[in-house]
Amino acid sequence: MDGYSPSNMAALADVGVSHPLRRKLNSLGFHDENELRRLVDNVKLRGSSPRGKDIVGAGNTRGQLTVLLAGVACLYETLKSGERQNYTFYYPGDFCDLHRYVWSEPAAETAVRALTNCSIGIVECRYLDEAIERNRKLGLTLWRATMLEASILRERLANMSQRPALQRVSHLLCEQLHRRRAIGIDSGIIPLTQIDLADAAGLSAVHTNRVLQDLRTLGVISASGRKIEVANWARLAEIANFDDRYLTMPATLSKWEVRTE
Amino acid sequence: MDGYSPSNMAALADVGVSHPLRRKLNSLGFHDENELRRLVDNVKLRGSSPRGKDIVGAGNTRGQLTVLLAGVACLYETLKSGERQNYTFYYPGDFCDLHRYVWSEPAAETAVRALTNCSIGIVECRYLDEAIERNRKLGLTLWRATMLEASILRERLANMSQRPALQRVSHLLCEQLHRRRAIGIDSGIIPLTQIDLADAAGLSAVHTNRVLQDLRTLGVISASGRKIEVANWARLAEIANFDDRYLTMPATLSKWEVRTE
């Protein structure tokens, strides 16, 4: 199970753990307490989605932005050949449809789907318009969120097109581990099916399975049949040739953060 | 040769053809004449780069943004295995290092390289800071530019990981054709070497060559040995299963454009 199941969201708030969105914006260098509070207050709970269900489909949620509050989701597309391609994974705090806010309708075949049971929040675009209007740093921060998405896509591109399957899968796992740790989930459990991984890695499910078995043989992931649990992070990163710089804000804060009054 | 060689930039201005940056921002839905004029006036010519030379390397151009004025460039990375991965192609009007402006230093191995002879302009970050400060729509437009980059990356990801080589190369060619036409270059000539294509498609140069020969046999590209010229756009798009929606602003203008007073 995921650290953030829908059922414990209320508990989260009580215990005083940061709202996922607040944590996300913090990690992007946005620390305006006042604005954060207002923004978080404007996130309405839309409900929950079971695994496999589309969160953002074609044409719905006009005028609203979707925030993932708990669970794991992905932006995917069903290609004409019938295969599925997972483009981006979403974790709590991520906006699932920023592209719609800034750009346009994506192709009709593109959608966001829940990979585990998810809890969904919504924000009115109108509210966000106003917030960006009065606080330019918020706009820059969201721009930066998009830049992070692009950064992840570039990394994936390099690792999918050039590397053999073992490294592809390992790299994907590393990305998930890091992103989960960034939101406070330290366990090595990755709540994705082999099929989800295959769709993201551009491999067949069969071959993905074989790669995972190899990783088990190497002692990198534990041997339980149904769930994927990384046992040896260092070895995994080594195999994947993983360098987390593309995921994290540099220690030398960007000028925008420095410019914070 | 390219429609925009460095040598005819001056001529461009005389004939009254749009500045590349103006055209780019227009295509992203930004039409504030006043702001555009000021921005363009603040683009200083940095000089030109011959094919193969790095335009944006590690650590230079602190405090400045790079705009491609003429030619074709690409964001690439030399992987540890020695292969090269082309992430993004840049065409006149594109900022080459927006990622640095918003995010941070990329990995040291990432750089921007001229693929043809290029003409380079620069803008002081400070100026852009001010411009975004006073004109919120400009910031949103640049955000949108990043979103377009991400959109292209997603499309590439799908086509690189799932499709056979013929479609990969075809799709890449289609992308170039469309982007070139968007900046006013209608010829079917694509000024890239087979090696450039291979690095972008994640294929070996040898196999890329064979694919191009197949395309010649199919009558899709012309048979001249040294340059790649697309002879049959429709057929190419068909092979590539190309859908240009991911590249273009929708006809139904985004709310931002509508909101333009």
Added chain:
DNA sequence: CGTGCTGTTGAGGACGATCAATGACGGTGG
């Protein structure tokens, strides 16, 4: 207690990588 979805295994075959060598072209300097 079936019905799906997920995970697992085997065998055969296609696609693309790799290695190696040659040809063609453009630019440079004598």
Added chain:
DNA sequence: CCACCGTCATTGATCGTCCTCAACAGCACG
């Protein structure tokens, strides 16, 4: 004007990775 050199294009042969098809086992669900 010619000789030279580096980059790019081309060809053939071999080999490895990964796909495809097919079947079955296990677990979770109603």
